Amino acid sequence: MSAAARFDRGHTDDLMSFLAGTAAERLEKAGFRQVAETDAWDGTSGGKYVLRGGAIVAWYVPEGAAAHTPFRVVGAHTDSPNLRVKPRPDTGAHGWRQIAVEIYGGPLMNSWLDRDLGLAGRLSLRDGTTRLVDVDRPLLRVPQLAIHMDRNVSADGLKLDKQRHLQPVWGLGDTVRDGDLIAFLEDEAGLARGEVTGWDLMTHSVEPPAYLGRDRELVAGPRMDNLLSVHAGTAALAAVATSGGELPYLPVLAAFDHEETGSQSDTGADGPLLGSVLERSVFARGGTYEERARAFAGTVCLSSDTGHAVHPNYAERHDPTHHPRVNGGPILKVNVNNRYATDGSGRAVFAAACEKAGVPFQTFVSNNSMPCGTTIGPITAARHGISTVDIGVAILSMHSARELCGAEDPHLLANALGSFLQP
Structure with missing residues (x-):
């Protein structure tokens, strides 16, 4: 990357605001334009992106790019484990009004207790359109049982029943009224009553991201797994697309949904979205199936997701010779049983990108006794x-x-990704 495209602590400042933003907005500012999957695509140069539900695939086509030009892909995911609203959300008992939620993915459930929660997501409207809504203020809370009523909790550990113990409160009242939550969100979104016919809603911590520690060396915040990678990939793609340098590859960002639940959906990595976009890009530039095969054969993807730093209180849970440290640079993940896709040639590609960017990197391998x-x-x-x-x-x-x-680490990752996209 050029010196002007490198990232520093300002990148981390930007990450803290991005945790509440979107990749599409950032790409639009960099000159990318949205294309609809239902439209015919042309082979013109420039930055383009596709939105499908909670997933985005964005790519940049340099002027005169041949149809068989390989891709360089940064892969990530947009979803995080949390509490999501059920189809019949209005519930309650004993004078408390509550919201019925379902557990999404594998959250550390105790971390959602006694925390001020907001509500965000997508509202589907009667006319077939959608509207995003974000109540980013204290609205919900999952109250923990007082220690006076569970005297053994400190000795025996906290045991939570997913159905009974994680339903948040949001008000008082003896009568449960169906439709209260959706009516409230219609008001928040400036919609008329009855416009919303479907929803995909999730809770989130409303406490903003913050620097932490004596020397502000750490950042605490929500959804770093994996918006940290989405943010770094977005910043790297935008920088490469506006750098004006020669590109032997077509740079791509693919941020999928539903990774935390197995990726098997039309917006997940196990669906056809990425392949469809890359193929259509080849064909839109006049390519044949042979040129599509050549492009895919030369393509490399960096799957960027957060990993485990060595924990000072649980170092024995880590491999004794692999202790990744925070602020030590990005990690290369290795597992010979293909839980990670890295092999020796892939390591060489990543090492070259880090060397070019002047970024140190570390290696993560799981303890053999831990899944x-x-x-x-x-x-x-x-x-x-x-x-x-x-x-x-x-x-x-x-x-x-x-x-x-x-x-x-966030800007070190972004520098490495930028070097990978523009070798």
Whole structure:
């Protein structure tokens, strides 16, 4: 990347506001334009993106790019574990008005207790359109049982029943009235009563991201898994697209939904979205199936997702020779059983990008006695036949309502991704 395109602490400042923003808005400011999947696509140069539900795929076509030009893809996911509103949300008991929620993904459930929560998501309207809504103020709370009524909790540990113990309160009243929550959200969104016929709504912590520590070396905030990677990928793609340099590859950002629940949806990495967009880009530039095959054969994807920094209180849970540290640079994730997609050649690609960007990197391998998580990496490699490398940023408190990373790592990741997209 050019010196002007490099990122510093200002990138981390921007991440803290991005946690409540969208990638599409940032790309629009960089000159990208949205294209509809139902329209015919042309082969013109420039930045374009597709939105489908909670997923976005954006790509940049340099002037005169051949149809067989390979892609460089940064893959990530937009979803995070949380509490999501059920189809019949209005409930309550004993004078409390509550909202019925379902557990999405694998959250650290105790982290959602006694925390001020807002509500955000997508409202589907009677006319077939959608409207985003974001109540970013204290609206809900899941109250924990007082220790006086559970004297053994400190010795035995907190045990939560997902159905009974995680329904948040949001008011008082002896009568449950169906439609109260949706009517409230219609008012918040400036809609008439009865316009909303469907919804996809989730809770979130309303406490803003913040620098933490004596020297402000850390950042605490929500949804770092995995908006940190989405933000870094967005910033890197926008910088490369506006740098004016030569591009031997077509840079791509693919941020999928539903990674936390297995990626099997039309907006997940196990769906056809990425392959469809890349193929249509080839064909829109006059390419044949042969040129599509050539482009895919030369394509490399960096699957960027947060990973585990060594925990000072639980170091024995980590591999004894692999202790990634915060602010030590991005991590390369390796698992020989293909829970991560990285192999030796992929490591070389990532190492070259980091070296060019002047960014240090670390390696993460799970303790042999601990089961290893997975990412969109193996799915992307298997579904599209694309060489894929798993990387990310090392954090603590993964899947908590509020996670913790180093203040330097976000811009180090973005620099590495920018170097990968523009080798």
